[in-house]
Amino acid sequence: MTEKVKIGQLVYSKAGRDKTKPLVIIGIEDEYAFVADGKHRKVDAPKRKKMKHLQFTNTNFAIIKNRIVNGEIITDNVLWHTICEYLEGGL
Structure with a gap:
């Protein structure tokens, strides 16, 4: 499963309080992804979600991935x- 999971990837929650909300993967650990959206779920306190509770998309935000990989804030x-x-069609 982790081969299709990437840092900076746009995902949607399939379960929990944040169901159907767009989130971005900011970290990966075993079968868990750490996700945030910057408004309801802050970067300082990302939600740890099991991969099976995420709906994956083919959208990857290079700017987010590059900053995380390079250790930038x-x-x-x-x-x-x-x-x-992205959701408004700008990207």
């Missing part, structure tokens, strides 16, 4: 605006 504002821009 991702702000909640950047994450939230990246998601909103």
Whole structure:
């Protein structure tokens, strides 16, 4: 399963309080993905979700992935605006 999972990938929650909400993977550990959206779920406190509870998309945000891989700080504002821009058709 982890071969299709990437940092910076847009996913949707299939279960829990955040069901159907768009989230971005900001970390991966075993069968868990750490996800955040920058508004309801902050980058400092990402939600740990089992992979089976996520709906994966083919959308990857290179800007988010590159910042995380390079050890740069991702702000909640950047994450939230990246998601909103994509959903509004800007990317």
